[in-house]
Amino acid sequence: MTWGLLLQAVVSGLLLGGVYGLVASGLSLIFGVLRIINFAHGAVMMIGMYATYWLFTLARVDPYLSILVTAPCFFVLGVAIQKIVIEPNRAAAEHNQLLLTLGLALFLENLALVLWQGDFRTVKVAYSSASFVVGDALVEVPRLVASGGAGLVAAGLFAFLRLTDVGKALRALAEEPEGAALVGINVPRIRAAAFGMGSACVAVAGALITPFFYVAPDVGESFNIMAFVVVVLGGMGNFVGALAGGFIVGLAESLGAAFLPGSFKQLVVFVIFVLVLLFRPQGLFGGSRVR
Amino acid sequence: MAALIALPPLLPKYHLEVLISVVFWAYLGIAWNLLGGYAGQFSFGHAAFFGIGAYTSTLLLLQAGLTPWVGMFVGGGLAATFGLFEGYLSFRYGLKGPYFSLVTLAFAEMLRVVSLNTKAVGSSLGLVVPSATAAPAMFMFSGKLPFYYVILAMGALALGLTWRIGRARLGFSLAAVRENEDAAEAAGVDALAAKLRAMALSSFLTALGGTFYAQYFAYIDPTITFGPSVSIGALLPAIVGGAGTVLGPVLGSFVLTPLSELTRYALRGRAGADIMLYGAVLVLVISFLPQGLVGFVRARRGGAR
Numbered sequence: 001m002t003w004g005l006l007l008q009a010v011v012s013g014l015l016l017g018g019v020y021g022l023v024a025s026g027l028s029l030i031f032g033v034l035r036i037i038n039f040a041h042g043a044v045m046m047i048g049m050y051a052t053y054w055l056f057t058l059a060r061v062d063p064y065l066s067i068l069v070t071a072p073c074f075f076v077l078g079v080a081i082q083k084i085v086i087e088p089n090r091a092a093a094e095h096n097q098l099l100l101t102l103g104l105a106l107f108l109e110n111l112a113l114v115l116w117q118g119d120f121r122t123v124k125v126a127y128s129s130a131s132f133v134v135g136d137a138l139v140e141v142p143r144l145v146a147s148g149g150a151g152l153v154a155a156g157l158f159a160f161l162r163l164t165d166v167g168k169a170l171r172a173l174a175e176e177p178e179g180a181a182l183v184g185i186n187v188p189r190i191r192a193a194a195f196g197m198g199s200a201c202v203a204v205a206g207a208l209i210t211p212f213f214y215v216a217p218d219v220g221e222s223f224n225i226m227a228f229v230v231v232v233l234g235g236m237g238n239f240v241g242a243l244a245g246g247f248i249v250g251l252a253e254s255l256g257a258a259f260l261p262g263s264f265k266q267l268v269v270f271v272i273f274v275l276v277l278l279f280r281p282q283g284l285f286g287g288s289r290v291r
Numbered sequence: 292m293a294a295l296i297a298l299p300p301l302l303p304k305y306h307l308e309v310l311i312s313v314v315f316w317a318y319l320g321i322a323w324n325l326l327g328g329y330a331g332q333f334s335f336g337h338a339a340f341f342g343i344g345a346y347t348s349t350l351l352l353l354q355a356g357l358t359p360w361v362g363m364f365v366g367g368g369l370a371a372t373f374g375l376f377e378g379y380l381s382f383r384y385g386l387k388g389p390y391f392s393l394v395t396l397a398f399a400e401m402l403r404v405v406s407l408n409t410k411a412v413g414s415s416l417g418l419v420v421p422s423a424t425a426a427p428a429m430f431m432f433s434g435k436l437p438f439y440y441v442i443l444a445m446g447a448l449a450l451g452l453t454w455r456i457g458r459a460r461l462g463f464s465l466a467a468v469r470e471n472e473d474a475a476e477a478a479g480v481d482a483l484a485a486k487l488r489a490m491a492l493s494s495f496l497t498a499l500g501g502t503f504y505a506q507y508f509a510y511i512d513p514t515i516t517f518g519p520s521v522s523i524g525a526l527l528p529a530i531v532g533g534a535g536t537v538l539g540p541v542l543g544s545f546v547l548t549p550l551s552e553l554t555r556y557a558l559r560g561r562a563g564a565d566i567m568l569y570g571a572v573l574v575l576v577i578s579f580l581p582q583g584l585v586g587f588v589r590a591r592r593g594g595a596r
Contacts, residue, residue: 037389085574092581094388095333099530100577102335106523106570113563217563221519225400228393262408270401277394278384 004136005258011137013254014247018147019205021246023223024230025154025239026201032174032237033194035094036086039101041202042224043108048074048203049219050112052210056123063123064145067207071200078199082192105224112217120214128211146208153204154243157197161239170194174237226253229273235283244285248272292447299439311439313548315503318446319521320528320540321453322496327526328534329453329462330489331469332378333388336395337497337525339377339402340370342516344498345505346406349418352429359430363502367495373398374494378487387472396522403517417512420505430506438507445503446541449496454537456492465489469535497525520566527569531576533583542584547572 027041051070055061061069081104089100130141161167169190172180181187205223213219230249234241252272256265276284295314299307319341327333347369348362357365381394406412425433432438456462464485467475472482505511515521532543550572551565558564580587 103570103573110563110567
């Protein structure tokens, strides 16, 4: 084991971790407010990546710039999913809501497969392979931008939750749904906002990674599972925990990749996941509220 | 039932294949239903047990020449042990609802990653099951018809088992646990024991399905056997037909499987169309028939549940 290898693994892990953190923040927001584990989160991300891909391929819109278009669009998509698919089934049993999002995920993923086939697509921009060296570690610019951008968006969301009325309503709803309704918060509307913002977050995360990541119908799956791990790790519904969890999982994965053969790195993440679920289901930092 | 026994020899090959597929997914649905429907514990990772069954019997056949007729029960035993381990860990630590679903999913994914990276079990290349010669004693047949009767018998036995359990002490314990675990415990039901029994039976039966798959298709690999499609394929018929009912998974598979075959046929060359349809059906069923087809029929008849 050399220091260079270790340093490189740490750098890659931290860069990946920011993106995981943003994906998981969206999931965590949805869970905190709606109490639903959204299986369709990864599928929404995948659609977001296709949106970025097509905007770039057909209209030459820079992936980062495309966020200005995709973020609002995916907010609306999220609101629509919540209003049309999930809200009418509010009263259904918990597992039925889980199955609802699973059905949605299957639908979206295979819709993409039907429309755009399974081939891997990539967005080749001028800065796709730009990089610089810090110490012994190579830092790829798009990954740095993705991680930094994800951090910025997450920080913005955090400020939004703290400072705005809608943000406060979201937190109130996460903490005490009945109390929130009693003080006059329009609960269905805030729930829709939560799903919309969660979807916008994951679409932004998708856009941020397209300069260096392939686009395919099943690309969201691995992010989805990773986001579950991160959210459980950080505490369900704990927003800051989701960001921290993102870095932990990113690090665990890249260290696993550096020191374990084959794709055993995924095993590291699952082992952490199961251990946390069993021994600290409330997460490392406590959970169950959007903080 | 009589039609299911008498008609198949007269069917053209393609229709027979569809029928095998219908009964096969009904069988997996019945197995899933014991845990998901009767005990109310939604597993999203039944592929773990399916894969253990498929790999155990196939490896025993390839390495030791053991007939899958015996190997399938070894696999069933291993899967039940794994299921008990998984269940004990989860139930002991009070994991419920979606948390249990996530743990089962994680375990299945772990087995997929391990098998994908283990040369001894063929890694990503998978394992080819010998099938050139017909040897009924080795679970190898020429033609599809014998396979049909095997899976039909397995389905009938599993269905009989479900029916018996529903009327036995275990069935009532499971129903009590499903509806309200705390109340069940207060009434003296050992919830942990009941859930573990359901887990063991469900994983055992699922593993036998894995062996059937390996022998019938003569090929297995980590993604097919441990991947999410088996886990989803096992829960769909039960949910759509009616979880926690005897006939639910059968009805579910008789509707879903031909539907997916038709879609695949109608939209040739469009991979994914059938699963896309499954997704839509799942959303529609949860929205409009939350009790599944069986629940819908019962409500229509106006009968009590």
